Amino acid sequence: MLTRKKTLPFCMLMFAAALLFLILLLAPPVPAGGFQKELRLGTSLPLTGPGASYGIPDKRAQKIAVEELNRLGGISAGGTTYRLKLLVEDNKYSTKDAVATVNKLVRDKGVKFMRVFGTAPCLATVEFMNQKHIINGSLSSSRKLVSPKYPYTFRCYNTSYEVLPPLFSWVRKNMPNIKTIQAVVMDDATGKAVGDALLLSSKYFKFDLTVHYVPRKTKDFYPVLTKMLAKEPDAIYAAGGSNWGLVFKSAREMGFKGQFLASTFKSEWWEMVGAEKLEGYVHCEPSLTSELVPKGLRYYGKAYIAKCNEEPTGLSTYGYIWIHALAAALKKADTVDDVEKIKRVLETETLCTPAGTYVFGGEEFYGIPHQLVRPGYITQIKGGKEITIEVIPAAEVFELLKKVYR
Amino acid sequence: MEQIIQMVINGVVLGSNLVMVAMGFSLLIGIMRLIQFAHGEMYMLGGYGVWYFSVRLGLNYWLGLILAVFLVAIFGIVLERYFLRQFRESLLPAVVVTVAWMMILETGALLIFGTESKSIPTVFEGVINVSGISLSKERFIVSLMALASIGGVLCFMSKTRAGRAMRAVAREAETASLMGVNIASVLRLSMIIATVLAAAAGALMGPIFTMDATVGVSMSVKALVAITLGGMGSVGGAALASYLLGMIESFTGSLVGAEFAMLIYFVTLILVLLIRPQGFFGFEYKL
Numbered sequence: 001m002l003t004r005k006k007t008l009p010f011c012m013l014m015f016a017a018a019l020l021f022l023i024l025l026l027a028p029p030v031p032a033g034g035f036q037k038e039l040r041l042g043t044s045l046p047l048t049g050p051g052a053s054y055g056i057p058d059k060r061a062q063k064i065a066v067e068e069l070n071r072l073g074g075i076s077a078g079g080t081t082y083r084l085k086l087l088v089e090d091n092k093y094s095t096k097d098a099v100a101t102v103n104k105l106v107r108d109k110g111v112k113f114m115r116v117f118g119t120a121p122c123l124a125t126v127e128f129m130n131q132k133h134i135i136n137g138s139l140s141s142s143r144k145l146v147s148p149k150y151p152y153t154f155r156c157y158n159t160s161y162e163v164l165p166p167l168f169s170w171v172r173k174n175m176p177n178i179k180t181i182q183a184v185v186m187d188d189a190t191g192k193a194v195g196d197a198l199l200l201s202s203k204y205f206k207f208d209l210t211v212h213y214v215p216r217k218t219k220d221f222y223p224v225l226t227k228m229l230a231k232e233p234d235a236i237y238a239a240g241g242s243n244w245g246l247v248f249k250s251a252r253e254m255g256f257k258g259q260f261l262a263s264t265f266k267s268e269w270w271e272m273v274g275a276e277k278l279e280g281y282v283h284c285e286p287s288l289t290s291e292l293v294p295k296g297l298r299y300y301g302k303a304y305i306a307k308c309n310e311e312p313t314g315l316s317t318y319g320y321i322w323i324h325a326l327a328a329a330l331k332k333a334d335t336v337d338d339v340e341k342i343k344r345v346l347e348t349e350t351l352c353t354p355a356g357t358y359v360f361g362g363e364e365f366y367g368i369p370h371q372l373v374r375p376g377y378i379t380q381i382k383g384g385k386e387i388t389i390e391v392i393p394a395a396e397v398f399e400l401l402k403k404v405y406r
Numbered sequence: 407m408e409q410i411i412q413m414v415i416n417g418v419v420l421g422s423n424l425v426m427v428a429m430g431f432s433l434l435i436g437i438m439r440l441i442q443f444a445h446g447e448m449y450m451l452g453g454y455g456v457w458y459f460s461v462r463l464g465l466n467y468w469l470g471l472i473l474a475v476f477l478v479a480i481f482g483i484v485l486e487r488y489f490l491r492q493f494r495e496s497l498l499p500a501v502v503v504t505v506a507w508m509m510i511l512e513t514g515a516l517l518i519f520g521t522e523s524k525s526i527p528t529v530f531e532g533v534i535n536v537s538g539i540s541l542s543k544e545r546f547i548v549s550l551m552a553l554a555s556i557g558g559v560l561c562f563m564s565k566t567r568a569g570r571a572m573r574a575v576a577r578e579a580e581t582a583s584l585m586g587v588n589i590a591s592v593l594r595l596s597m598i599i600a601t602v603l604a605a606a607a608g609a610l611m612g613p614i615f616t617m618d619a620t621v622g623v624s625m626s627v628k629a630l631v632a633i634t635l636g637g638m639g640s641v642g643g644a645a646l647a648s649y650l651l652g653m654i655e656s657f658t659g660s661l662v663g664a665e666f667a668m669l670i671y672f673v674t675l676i677l678v679l680l681i682r683p684q685g686f687f688g689f690e691y692k693l
Contacts, residue, residue, distance in 0.1 A: 049620070052521030187665040214664035217624070219615040220423070222416040223659025230409050243523045243616050253533050253542040272525035272616060 035074050035083035039336055041066070041323070042105035044091040044098055044125070045117035045139075050216050051093035053242035053266065055117055057304075057316035058139065059088055062115065064303050065323035068354065075327050078335050084327070087111060095124035106132055112339065115139070115156070115322050119189040126150050133339045135346070137322035141193035146366040152339070154346060154360055154370045156322035157315075160197035160239070161365075163263055163284040165404045166376030166392045168205040171235075171261065171282070178259060180208040182228035183237040184221070184247055187213035194239045194263075204404040209237075216241050221250045235259040245269030252277040265379070265386060267311045275384040285314020286377040290388035293377070294356040296324075314379075317355075321372070324353035325360075346370075361398065365405055373398060408538045413656050419545045421652025422552035423615070426607035427625050428632035428644040429559055430600030436576040436639030437596040440493055440500035444485075444507035445604055446626030450515060451478045452605030453617035457524045467529050471609040475602055482601030483594060491593055508623065515619035523616040548610045555603060556645045562599075563641065572596055576639060631675050637685030646686060650674075 043062055046055035066084045069075065075082045087109055089101035098121030105111040106129070114129060114136045116122050122140035129136050130150050137156040138145060146155050171178055183198050185191040195211040202209035210231065212224050218240075228236065229251070235258050238247040248260055249272065260281040269278065286293040288301025288311075300320050304312035328351040333342045347369045351358050362371030376392035392400075427449050434442045455474025460467045485507065493500040530543040563569040574582035575592045583589050604625075608617070615621075629644075632651055636643025654674060658667045678685065 048516055048521050053523075056521070187663075212663065214659070215668075217620070218664060219621075220416075220420060220655075222419065223413070223656045224664050226409060226412045226416060226656075226660040243618070245525075246616065254540040255533070255535060255538075268522060268525060271527065272523075274528075 035070075036081045037083070038085050039075060039082035039113075039330075040085050040087055040109060040111050041113050041115075041326070042087045042089070042102075042109065042111035043115040043117070043319075044089045044101040044105065044121060045115070046093035046121075047088075047090040049092045049094070050241050051118055053268075054313070054315055055090075055093070057313045058115075058117055058319035060304065060308055061300070061312065061316040061319035062086055062323050064300065064307060065320045065327075065355070068303075069323070069327050075330050075336070077330050077333070078337070080336075082336060084323075086323075091116070091118065091121045093118045093121065095120050098122075098124045099128070102128060106134055112336075113137075113326055115319065119145075119193065122153075123189065126153055129153065135326070135339060135343060137326060139318055141190045143193065143196075143366070146362065146368065146370050148368045151368065152343065154372070156325065156372045157318045158284075158372065158374060160194045160263060161200075161405070162371070162397070162401065163376065164197050164201040165204070165400045166397050167261065167263075167282070167284050167378065168201045168207065169400060170378045170390060170392075171259075172205050175235075175259060178207070178234040180231065180233045181210075181235045181237055181261070182231055182233040183209060183211045183239075184214060184224055184228065185211060185239045186216040186241070188216055191216075191239070198237065201404055214240075217243075219243055219246060221247045222254065225250055225254055225256075229254055229256055233258060235261050237261040239263055242266055242268065243272075245272040248281070249273040249277060264314055265381070266313060270384075275381075278381045279383075281381040283314075283379050284377055285379060286317065286391075287314075287379045287386040287388045288312060288317070290379070290386075292388045292391045296353070296355040300355065314377075318372070321353070321355045321358060321374075324355040325351045325358050325372075328353045359394075362401075364402060409660070412539050413660050414653070415539065415541055416660070417653035417656035418649065419541075419549050419652070420655050421649035422549040423607065423611050424625070424628050424632055424651060425552050425645050425648035426555050426603040428629040428636070428648045429556065429641050430603040431626075431629040432633045432636065432639060432641050432644035433559075433572075433596050433600045435633060436641070437572055438486075438490065438593055439495040440490065440497075441504065441630070442490070442600075443501065443504040443626055444511060444622075445504075445600065446624070446629060447508055447511035447515075447622035448478055448482065448601050448604035449608035449611075449625045450617065450619065450622035451481070451511065452608030453526075453612040453621070454515060454519055454524065454608075455605070456609040456612050457526050457617055461524070461526060467526075467613075471606070474609050475605045478605035479598050479601050482597045486594060486597035490597075491590070494593070508626065512619050512622055515622075519619060521619070523618045524612075525616045526613040529613050542614075544614055548614065551610060552607070555606070559599070559603070559641060568592075568595060628671075631671055633685075635675060635678055635685055637687035640685070640687035643685060643687035 045058055046052050066086045069084055091098040091101050102125040114134050116136055117139045119140040119142045122138045122145050133152055136153045138153055139157040141159045145153055185194045198211055214224050236251055238244055262283045264285050265283045329342055329345045330336055332349055333345045346360050359373045361369045361373045363369040373394045375394050376397045377388055378390040379386050379388045431445050452474050456470045459465045459470030459473050530547050532543040534541050571587045572592050632647040633644045636647035654670050655667045658670045
């Protein structure tokens with residue numbers, strides 16, 4: 001039987017136990033790894049359909065960046081440590097699916113930071129994200145998207161408007177025999193933007209350039225090449241989907257011996273086209289094994305190969321850069337909730353990240369400093385390998401852009 | 407002049423890409439009396455099959471082609487027996503079933519083979535160059551094979567007993583049955599021939615054009631245009647129309663712009679149907 005002397009400590013003990021139980025019940029769950037909270041990042045990109053060969057590597061790149069950041073302790077902002085979680089949705093490169101996936105991520109999952117991939121998906125969702133003040137590190141070719149009308153949309157991608165002037169400048173200097181270029185691009189929103197950029201750049205650098213538009217899914221390029229090669233060009237420029245390596249294969253079969261120029265290269269083209277036919281091919285993406293490329297990106301290249309058992313595309317580096325740039329901005333702003341402050345940091349600060357040092361600029365061209373500024377890369381295929389042979393500093397690229405688009 | 411000859415040659419190659427699929431499609435309409443919307447997927451499966459056997463497993467290309475065509479033909483037999491035969495001459499159920507199979511096969515291919523285009527190494531290296539006109543040896547040989555297949559099918563239909571039975575069933579199945587023709591065998595044989603043609607086309611064109619899961623739908627649409635132009639159920643008409651469409655695509659692509667090719671296809675279709683609603687050779691099965 002409990003005496004009066006013994007009941008008091010017992011009651012206090014019971015009370016303390018009940019209080020502790022209540023605290024544990026009501027306390028928020030601690031994310032694994034000792035993080036205090038979880039920060040959700042969203043991405044809507046093409047994982048199936050014609051854009052998948054670009055969307056899948058971008059998704060992987062973002063995941064690698066997220067895993068890296070979590071391994072390094074996540075993001076500390078406002079006194080809280082956040083574990084990053086990437087939510088991925090397939091927009092199939094269609095406007096309908098883009099709208100559905102962005103709605104799902106923003107409305108249902110509460111995502112405040114997005115990356116939407118593809119010109120048509122970006123155009124379809126930009127108004128909605130603007131209304132909801134969602135910061136979007138988009139990948140799209142349309143000039144319309146980087147605009148004071150869309151103050152929350154950033155472009156973490158160098159479009160043809162940014163990469164062509166350095167490429168054409170390099171060609172002018174190093175391949176003076178090239179005077180005429182025939183270009184073939186897709187007949188969609190992205191292709192039209194590429195075509196526009198080609199015409200503007202070629203006008204400044206005084207190349208005689210003609211653009212031909214074909215459907216993205218085209219596989220037989222003989223008809224369009226018959227037209228192109230009738231003009232006996234010095235160079236062929238091509239920008240399209242993953243099967244567009246067939247442009248280069250078919251051109252060589254049809255007797256073209258001139259220079260190939262492009263904005264990118266895909267590793268499956270080695271098999272599709274053959275190393276011999278690709279010799280001398282020049283494009284604007286960094287080769288992630290080249291010494292001239294920043295260490296962080298080379299590290300990314302190795303991590304991608306280890307994880308995915310294939311080489312990353314040059315284009316996928318933008319997905320990696322976006323996550324790191326956003327993380328750096330959140331840390332600098334010291335908040336994950338004050339979107340206006342985060343936006344200001346992205347617009348004004350130099351962001352030092354494991355992927356390199358980046359700024360968002362381009363106010364002179366777009367009216368708002370929301371365009372990623374990164375160096376210009378010239379990569380050439382030599383002896384069956386991609387080698388970055390020149391890196392043009394970002395400041396020089398910007399000066400060039402001012403002259404070309406004056 | 408060189409450019410025009412090049413365009414004609416390009417048109418022949420484009421037509422060759424379509425003719426084997428279109429002939430099979432026409433055969434199925436003539437004999438099975440249904441539009442097999444999943445027929446283009448047989449082309450896709452043939453291409454993927456040869457990729458799997460020759461690239462993934464490292465077999466000889468020709469062995470891979472034979473295996474791929476054989477397996478797709480087996481699938482065709484099963485499809486005909488258990489999913490199509492009962493819908494013979496029933497338009498709506500046949501459309502629903504064949505479209506469903508089209509989606510199943512395309513989605514299945516996407517899941518199994520992924521979204522990237524698959525390339526098959528060139529079988530016939532080298533280029534034929536005559537007075538400035540170029541054609542890869544690969545395209546030349548495959549186009550010859552396509553032409554040979556037309557001859558083969560037409561000879562089969564006119565010179566063999568089985569071919570005559572198929573023509574009889576296409577004309578009047580009940581009477582053919584009363585005359586001792588085994589209808590089930592004829593349906594199965596027509597499916598085998600159609601599937602073999604489509605799968606072989608996919609396998610032969612794979613090294614030239616690469617292969618992806620969405621190629622079947624576009625082949626079905628083009629084949630449908632070809633057989634409508636040629637005349638429903640007319641194998642010879644389908645062959646002619648395929649080469650006509652190949653020329654349209656080639657000349658449009660070279661003179662106007664590739665983005666207009668499909669527009670010109672359908673404008674041509676409408677114009678021909680306005681003038682001759684039954685197509686070049688009409689609905690009844692004819693050579």
